[in-house]
Amino acid sequence: MLWRNFTSAIVSSGVSRENDQPAAMKRTTKDILLTSLTAVSVLLILFVIVAMLAIIFIGGWKNLTWEFISEFPREGMTKGGIFPAIVGTAVMTLIMTVAAVPFGAITAIYLAEYASEKSVLAKTIRFAVKTLAVVPSIIFGLFGLGFFIKFIGFHVDNLFNNGELHWGQPNILWASLTMALLTLPIVIVSVEESIRTVPKEVREASLALGATKWQTIRQVVIPGSITGILTGTILAISRGAGEVAPILFTGAAYYLADLPKHMNDQFMSLGYHIYIMATQSTNVDDTLPIQFTTTLVLLLLTFSLSMVAVILRYRIRKKAR
Amino acid sequence: MKKSKEIQSTAASLQTTGFASSILKKQFRFDDWLAEKVIKTVAFMSITFVILIFVFVFRETLPLFKNISPAKASMESPSTLPSETLAPEVYDPGSSEADALLQPETYGDVVEELPSNAEIPGNPPSEQVTSGSENGNALATLASKDWLPVSDRPRYGLLPLFLGTLKVTLIAILFAGPVAILAAIYTAMFAPRRIREFIKPAIELLAGFPSVVIGFFALMVLASFFQDLLGYSGRLNAFVGGIAMALAAIPVIYTLTEDALTAVPGTYIEASLGLGASLRQTAFQVVLPTATPGIFAALLLGIGRVFGETMIALMATGNAALMTVNPFDSVRTLSATIGAEMAEVVFGDTHYSVLFLIGSLLFIFTFGLNALAEFYFRNRIIRRFQGK
Numbered sequence: 001m002l003w004r005n006f007t008s009a010i011v012s013s014g015v016s017r018e019n020d021q022p023a024a025m026k027r028t029t030k031d032i033l034l035t036s037l038t039a040v041s042v043l044l045i046l047f048v049i050v051a052m053l054a055i056i057f058i059g060g061w062k063n064l065t066w067e068f069i070s071e072f073p074r075e076g077m078t079k080g081g082i083f084p085a086i087v088g089t090a091v092m093t094l095i096m097t098v099a100a101v102p103f104g105a106i107t108a109i110y111l112a113e114y115a116s117e118k119s120v121l122a123k124t125i126r127f128a129v130k131t132l133a134v135v136p137s138i139i140f141g142l143f144g145l146g147f148f149i150k151f152i153g154f155h156v157d158n159l160f161n162n163g164e165l166h167w168g169q170p171n172i173l174w175a176s177l178t179m180a181l182l183t184l185p186i187v188i189v190s191v192e193e194s195i196r197t198v199p200k201e202v203r204e205a206s207l208a209l210g211a212t213k214w215q216t217i218r219q220v221v222i223p224g225s226i227t228g229i230l231t232g233t234i235l236a237i238s239r240g241a242g243e244v245a246p247i248l249f250t251g252a253a254y255y256l257a258d259l260p261k262h263m264n265d266q267f268m269s270l271g272y273h274i275y276i277m278a279t280q281s282t283n284v285d286d287t288l289p290i291q292f293t294t295t296l297v298l299l300l301l302t303f304s305l306s307m308v309a310v311i312l313r314y315r316i317r318k319k320a321r
Numbered sequence: 322m323k324k325s326k327e328i329q330s331t332a333a334s335l336q337t338t339g340f341a342s343s344i345l346k347k348q349f350r351f352d353d354w355l356a357e358k359v360i361k362t363v364a365f366m367s368i369t370f371v372i373l374i375f376v377f378v379f380r381e382t383l384p385l386f387k388n389i390s391p392a393k394a395s396m397e398s399p400s401t402l403p404s405e406t407l408a409p410e411v412y413d414p415g416s417s418e419a420d421a422l423l424q425p426e427t428y429g430d431v432v433e434e435l436p437s438n439a440e441i442p443g444n445p446p447s448e449q450v451t452s453g454s455e456n457g458n459a460l461a462t463l464a465s466k467d468w469l470p471v472s473d474r475p476r477y478g479l480l481p482l483f484l485g486t487l488k489v490t491l492i493a494i495l496f497a498g499p500v501a502i503l504a505a506i507y508t509a510m511f512a513p514r515r516i517r518e519f520i521k522p523a524i525e526l527l528a529g530f531p532s533v534v535i536g537f538f539a540l541m542v543l544a545s546f547f548q549d550l551l552g553y554s555g556r557l558n559a560f561v562g563g564i565a566m567a568l569a570a571i572p573v574i575y576t577l578t579e580d581a582l583t584a585v586p587g588t589y590i591e592a593s594l595g596l597g598a599s600l601r602q603t604a605f606q607v608v609l610p611t612a613t614p615g616i617f618a619a620l621l622l623g624i625g626r627v628f629g630e631t632m633i634a635l636m637a638t639g640n641a642a643l644m645t646v647n648p649f650d651s652v653r654t655l656s657a658t659i660g661a662e663m664a665e666v667v668f669g670d671t672h673y674s675v676l677f678l679i680g681s682l683l684f685i686f687t688f689g690l691n692a693l694a695e696f697y698f699r700n701r702i703i704r705r706f707q708g709k
Binding site: 028042107138139242298303 | 350352353356357359360361363364365366367368370371373374377378380381499500501503504506507508510511512520522523524525526527529530531532533534535536537538540541542568571575599600601602605622625626628629630631632635636656659660663664668676677680683684687688690691692695
């Protein structure tokens with residue numbers, strides 16, 4: 001009921017605007033109906049977002065204590081905290097960032113500064129980046145397994161470890177690199193967007209002063225688009241922290257007694273933890289609060305990150321105008 | 322005017338060559354050259370990645386095709402198998418692939434041959450043959466109606482998986498498409514400016530929800546909610562999964578549709594309003610038809626998003642490979658099958674290869690969708706705005 005009232009309130013505000021338009025003086029029922037339908041759609045989406053946030057928040061809030069964040073799971077995951085999952089996610093995203101951001105930023109520099117719009121290479125790169133952005137995340141998981149673990153890892157083991165299994169098995173490095181590939185397009189798109197906001201005049205001034213192209217890029221363009229690089233990094237972290245499918249079989253583990261110490265250790269991850277607890281836990285009633293709180297922690301993490309990114313991006317776009 | 326400019330420029334160039342050519346002439350700079358080469362190489366790598374993904378996902382499916390030839394050999398001469406059938410261990414992707422493509426009819430015969438081969442126990446060469454024809458058998462069962470990878474006679478029928486994926490995708494798009502497009506119309510056409518600046522980032526925040534969180538929400542909340550509402554028996558089914566995936570597809574469709582709508586030239590809107598059309602008429606009869614190619618592209622990418630979605634499918638669809646069209650039956654999607662079974666298979670066996678085959682199909686499908694959205698619809702929208 002409350003939801004109905006809310007709807008009609010916003011709808012009427014949307015329609016009343018039409019009154020100001022001289023063109024819309026004769027409003028038919030059809031006009032009102034269709035216009036309200038669009039407004040209802042917006043409200044439906046917003047309602048779902050709010051409901052999702054509210055339910056997860058209410059379900060997980062009580063349990064969110066310092067102990068929950070700083071302790072290992074105990075008694076078959078029914079008690080204790082999620083500390084190793086948080087550390088695992090953090091380390092994984094850190095390695096991922098180190099791999100993806102320089103790579104993405106350099107590709108963006110090429111697309112924005114060196115490549116001409118019509119060159120075939122640039123067009124192909126753009127298409128490749130778009131393809132990377134739409135390939136299902138599970139395919140990245142398969143790729144990580146087929147390429148990093150079974151190809152590179154296998155050959156490294158054969159060469160340096162006499163075939164002993166060190167790198168030819170799921171571990172945090174392969175998972176992070178797989179995730180880096182997944183987040184690469186995000187970095188490229190936001191860095192390129194911000195590079196394009198650096199005014200042409202600034203570049204020309206630098207060139208006119210005798211700086212070479214590379215000097216101009218290094219000392220004028222990159223400092224001018226640092227916000228964009230930051231935005232891309234944050235968005236990539238937000239995405240990488242939440243994705244589970246690529247790490248399902250490239251490095252995530254259900255339970256580990258230790259934190260990852262080497263690059264070839266497995267790790268626990270927040271998203272994977274939620275998935276396993278929600279689908280394969282034998283004692284749903286006992287673990288339900290833990291599941292909700294873990295989801296809340298993951299949501300707070302990704303959400304606050306994308307919030308920061310949205311604000312940064314808004315600033316960049318404002319500057320561009 | 323022109324002439325004077327020319328004179329100026331020639332004078333300038335004369336001066337340059339005159340006394341400062343050594344300084345002003347573009348000289349070879351090593352670091353500049355190196356930077357450009359490095360940057361270009363790195364940029365080129367993203368093309369390499371796409372190719373690598375395709376190659377390495379496809380590579381793991383090769384054992385399926387590779388062992389076709391031994392299987393055929395066993396069929397032709399069951400008594401003289403041993404040494405020849407062992408030989409094709411050599412890694413030879415090209416020819417065997419061609420074999421597989423050329424003679425699909427033989428798969429059926431292979432199946433009939435299999436039991437007799439399997440019945441001979443304790444004979445190493447024939448066991449080798451069995452594993453060979455098992456792969457042939459696997460290919461033969463790909464079109465069957467059963468997905469039973471872990472059983473005495475494993476069957477890898479992809480039909481229920483395809484049907485399940487199709488069902489979930491259809492439900493998700495039927496829900497997400499209209500809602501997202503209507504919401505985009507409201508944002509682009511009707512919303513007052515202040516509300517618009519709030520709505521757009523708010524809906525885009527939905528894209529910031531990790532899919533595992535949406536899956537969790539569907540599993541814990543939506544499933545029970547819809548069961549109470551509609552009263553069906555299985556808690557997790559295609560409908561719940563479809564609705565949950567719609568939540569993942571909405572931001573994709575919404576953002577791209579909104580872009581397409583705002584890209585419609587303002588003159589169109591002004592002309593329509595100037596002719597006395599209402600804002601609603603303008604939105605639905607002028608702006609919407611003009612932006613159709615863009616909206617189709619948005620829908621295609623939305624379909625791609627749902628098609629490959631793994632975590633939501635794993636958590637909310639029930640994961641039973643049934644051959645029914647009832648939306649309230651449990652389904653198993655292609656991507657969920659990979660996600661659920663890859664962790665449990667033996668590396669390198671038939672089941673493993675079939676999972677990679679499913680991955681290749683998913684990759685090819687989304688690649689095609691993206692190419693279609695990118696080239697076909699984009700060209701159309703550009704042509705349309707140029708008035709051709």
